[in-house]
Each structure stands twice: as C-alpha cells, then as structure tokens.
Amino acid sequence: MRNALITALVAAAALLTPTPVPAAHAAPSPGSIDDYMARVLHDTGMPGVSVVVTEGDRVVHAAGYGEDSAGAPVTADTPMRIASVSKSFTAMAVMTLVEDGRIALDEPVADQLPGFTMADPRFAGVTVRHLLNQTSGFSDTTIDVTGLETATSLADYAGKLAEGALAADPGARYEYCNVNYDLAARLVEVASGRTFADYLDERVFGPLGMTRSTVTAGDVRPADGFNSVFGVWVSRPELPGFLDSSGAGGVVTTAADLGRWLISQAGHGEQLVSPEGLRAMHTSSTVDDYAMGWIPGVGPDGVAELVHPGNLFTYSAVQAVLPDTGQGFAVLANNASLQDDTYDVLHGLIALARGREPDPVGGGRQAFELVLGLVAAAALGLAVLGVRRSGRWARRRRGTPAWRVVARFVPLLAPAAVLAAYPDLVSVLMNGRAVTWAQLTYFAVPLTITIVVVALAGAAVAVARLLRLRSTED
Known part of the structure; x- marks a missing residue:
C-alpha cells in the first residue's frame, strides 16, 4: 500500500x-x-x-x-x-x-x-x-x-x-x-x-x-x-x-x-x-x-x-x-x-x-502453533510442580514482610489479567476492530487455549500458596 x-x-x-x-x-x-x-x-x-x-x-x-x-x-x-x-x-x-x-x-x-x-x-x-x-x-x-x-x-x-x-x-x-x-x-x-x-x-x-x-x-x-x-x-x-x-x-x-x-x-x-x-x-x-x-x-x-x-x-x-x-x-x-x-x-x-520461481509457502502456522502448545504444556507442568511444593514455599515465607509476599503473587496472577483483557488487547492489535470471545475460539483457538491454560496454571499455584500460607499462620 x-x-x-x-x-x-x-x-x-x-x-x-x-x-x-x-x-x-x-x-x-x-x-x-x-x-x-x-x-x-x-x-x-x-x-x-x-x-x-x-x-x-x-x-x-x-x-x-x-x-x-x-x-x-x-x-x-x-x-x-x-x-x-x-x-x-x-x-x-x-x-x-x-x-x-x-x-x-x-x-x-x-x-x-x-x-x-x-x-x-x-x-x-x-x-x-x-x-x-x-x-x-x-x-x-x-x-x-x-x-x-x-x-x-x-x-x-x-x-x-x-x-x-x-x-x-x-x-x-x-x-x-x-x-x-x-x-x-x-x-x-x-x-x-x-x-x-x-x-x-x-x-x-x-x-x-x-x-x-x-x-x-x-x-x-x-x-x-x-x-x-x-x-x-x-x-x-x-x-x-x-x-x-x-x-x-x-x-x-x-x-x-x-x-x-x-x-x-x-x-x-x-x-x-x-x-x-x-x-x-x-x-x-x-x-x-x-x-x-x-x-x-x-x-x-x-x-x-x-x-x-x-x-x-x-x-x-x-x-x-x-x-x-x-x-x-x-x-x-x-x-x-x-x-x-x-x-x-x-x-x-x-x-x-512473471516467469519467476515462487517463494516457499507454509511452515509458519505449524511452527507457531507448536510453540504455543509447548508453552501450554510447560505451564501445566510448572503448575503441578508449584502446587505440590506450595507447602514448602509457604514455610519459607514465615517472617517475610507482607509486601514481599504479595509481590510474589503478581507474576502468577498477571496471565489472569491478560486473559480478562484478551478480547480488548486483540482489538487494539486489529486497529480497534470489535473482537468477541466467540471469535477468539475460532481462528485464534490455539492462542486462546494457551492463554487460558497459562492463566489457570498461575491462578492454581497462587491459590495453593495462599491456602498454605494461611495454614502455616494457624
């Protein structure tokens, strides 16, 4: 253009x-x-x-x-x-x-x-x-x-x-x-x-x-x-x-x-x-x-x-x-x-x-979706590990200032914030075009699944750690 x-x-x-x-x-x-x-x-x-x-x-x-x-x-x-x-x-x-x-x-x-x-x-x-x-x-x-x-x-x-x-x-x-x-x-x-x-x-x-x-x-x-x-x-x-x-x-x-x-x-x-x-x-x-x-x-x-x-x-x-x-x-x-x-x-x-050999086409979709799949799988694995070790994590936080403990939860909950704003973020990337949740479960479904999995994984670890913190205080 x-x-x-x-x-x-x-x-x-x-x-x-x-x-x-x-x-x-x-x-x-x-x-x-x-x-x-x-x-x-x-x-x-x-x-x-x-x-x-x-x-x-x-x-x-x-x-x-x-x-x-x-x-x-x-x-x-x-x-x-x-x-x-x-x-x-x-x-x-x-x-x-x-x-x-x-x-x-x-x-x-x-x-x-x-x-x-x-x-x-x-x-x-x-x-x-x-x-x-x-x-x-x-x-x-x-x-x-x-x-x-x-x-x-x-x-x-x-x-x-x-x-x-x-x-x-x-x-x-x-x-x-x-x-x-x-x-x-x-x-x-x-x-x-x-x-x-x-x-x-x-x-x-x-x-x-x-x-x-x-x-x-x-x-x-x-x-x-x-x-x-x-x-x-x-x-x-x-x-x-x-x-x-x-x-x-x-x-x-x-x-x-x-x-x-x-x-x-x-x-x-x-x-x-x-x-x-x-x-x-x-x-x-x-x-x-x-x-x-x-x-x-x-x-x-x-x-x-x-x-x-x-x-x-x-x-x-x-x-x-x-x-x-x-x-x-x-x-x-x-x-x-x-x-x-x-x-x-x-x-x-x-x-x-025009008598020219065409450039190769393809591979981008498969590679990108493979990366997304690996990210989702890694998030699930880390979530399982994080939940299992939440007790140990909580014991190590005894006596730690409250603001430092809260700061530890921010990275875990950030993906949930991205998920909540997901349609709006995509809309911004598309120059203001309206985007609905339903639409994001179609052409963008691998990205949507990955964002949901990462958000749920982080939230699961955050909840497990919070429960363990409360139990150690009791």
Whole structure:
C-alpha cells in the first residue's frame, strides 16, 4: 500500500487502454500451477484450496486441491465463502445504480435511504462515496457491531444503527468497518426496488455468467470450513452472524466464477459499468489507499496491483488484478488460522505469471502453533510442580514482610489479567476492530487455549500458596 494514489492512477490508465502482455509476463501453464499448488498443500497442510488465473479475456487455469469437510474433492466449482472480497461486488452493484442515475455517489446517504438515522448528527454528511471508500466515520468502537449480527435483514440492520455514532467527521479519515458495505447493500435494495441478492443475480452475477455465486444460503451452500488447533485441522460450522445478504462479507462463489469476475475487472470481456466507473472503483480515496472494494498498491515484485483479502472464521480468500498485464488471480481456502497463507499463495501465482520461481509457502502456522502448545504444556507442568511444593514455599515465607509476599503473587496472577483483557488487547492489535470471545475460539483457538491454560496454571499455584500460607499462620 505504498504510493497509493499514483499507483491507482497508473492502474486506471492501464485498464482504459489494455496493452499486450510482454513475453516476460507470459501466462503460466496449467501444469506449472498444479505443481506449485501441490507443493503449497504439502507445505501448508491446508485442507482445501481453489485458485484461478486469468489473462485478458480468458481463464488460464481454474482448479481445486485437497478436500472439503465432507471428504469431497475441492474443485474449481466448489462453493467457498470469500468474506470481505465480497465488498468489491457490493461496490459494483452500487456503481451500476450510479450509472443508471438511481444512486448519487456524492450525495448524502440519508437523503437516498429513507428512515436511516443515527444518534450522531454528523451522519447526515455521510455520502455514498464515503461508504465505499470506508471514510464515513463509522467505527467498531462507536457502533454496536456485535448487536448488528442479530439483524434478520438489511432493513433490520440499517434500523439498528439508530443508536450509533461516528468516530470521525465524514471524509476525514479511513477506518475499515463492515457497516459501510452492509449499509451500501441496503441502499442497493432501496434504489433498485429488489433484494440485494436478486439485484446481484440480475446485474452482476448473471451478466458475467457466475451461475454458482450468491449472497444467500439457498442451494449454493459451502461445506463447513476448518480451524487449525495445534496443527490439527478441525471442521467447524461458520460462526453465527449476519451473513445472508451481507454486503460486507456474504458472497459465496467458486474459483471458476471468480475467473469471469477478474476478467471483467481487468477491463476485458463483459463490462458491467463504463471505463470511468471501473476507474472510480479502482482509485484510492483522498485520505487512504483504500478504493471501492479494492486496494491499489505495489506487490513484492514492484508491480502495480489491485487486491482485496477476505477472512471469516472458517474461510479465507484473496483476489488481485495486475493492470499492467491484464492478469487476474484469486485464492479461496476452506480454512482459517492464526497464519493466513492465502496472500503468499497469491503472490506465488503472480511470480509464476512473471516467469519467476515462487517463494516457499507454509511452515509458519505449524511452527507457531507448536510453540504455543509447548508453552501450554510447560505451564501445566510448572503448575503441578508449584502446587505440590506450595507447602514448602509457604514455610519459607514465615517472617517475610507482607509486601514481599504479595509481590510474589503478581507474576502468577498477571496471565489472569491478560486473559480478562484478551478480547480488548486483540482489538487494539486489529486497529480497534470489535473482537468477541466467540471469535477468539475460532481462528485464534490455539492462542486462546494457551492463554487460558497459562492463566489457570498461575491462578492454581497462587491459590495453593495462599491456602498454605494461611495454614502455616494457624
């Protein structure tokens, strides 16, 4: 995400005037992609993943690898949740309505969405562009995003924003918040007079031939995904929440379908909006790199790219378009863990497309979770030893000043304090994004287990020593 504005303008110009692909950027062969992905699955241990590579107006290769939670082979047609990659589809739906004259990009949302209100009067200045650029002022810190997960429809979702507030003036700063795109999806419904799902089918999925894509459960239902628990992949249902019809993360699609989408986003094939509309979607805002469901930037090879990742709690995905070559890439994985390998896999595919040997992918998850497991095991062992020796410890403290004895308990109880503040600490690390206990038992489950074990181990030793101190005093 460097030199974002310049990169975005260069990317936009490339989209408007596609150029031939230089020989050094020749498309990788399907066989080379299959060989690379075989190494990826071996090294990462991911249960299942699908990928697609496009160039110009054709799909170079779309394929799946590994298995889903039902034991079925993953293919290019296996439905996967793509989480926040969905935002680019929502932005496209909005832009089609902008070009139809039914949504005004730079007019207030409140003027175009009857009934939309918030406790903070600044909401009246939030425009549609602010939503798509994530510069509205909406924030997980000032809106009850956990409560929003109980919404039963986009209309219900918008109504639940009535008590919310802004964290900044509209347009003043960027802050990633899913509310922006769920509200944009509701705006699509009101402006079009159709459900968000129906509108996507008619104006986005349908024209592109994305027949196995949806934002409702329906018939295109993905299998349960996986979480890594100390190196072992465990199948789990997706964490309950507002997913059906969500504009922020509700799309379910396939690698094959995403190939059609990437071709269009690279300025080839079927076009859903004008070149100017596509350029607007790919251009950063005036305050941050983030564009409209895409992030212009520069990849590891120093090549301009448009990307967007997506992470749910049992699925992850990432997509990219290279404006200078007209190539597109996407990686969809039926798993989520502390180590997300999809971004590295994506850039391995890009390296192949540029005639370079991809860097190795994998090993980080296994090594990190092994360390966490060893820490948890060591904490249990030390706790057993500490409890057994608590009597001896107490006898040695006879006559010791009380403040020194109390000081001895601080290291034992510090992990419990970390555990109590755990969701808030993770939220800080995620730039203020709301984090719940339930979420921390999914992708972060090895870390969560380790923190709980260390906290309980310290507390057990502290209680044993306190009881022994009291008995020696008696």
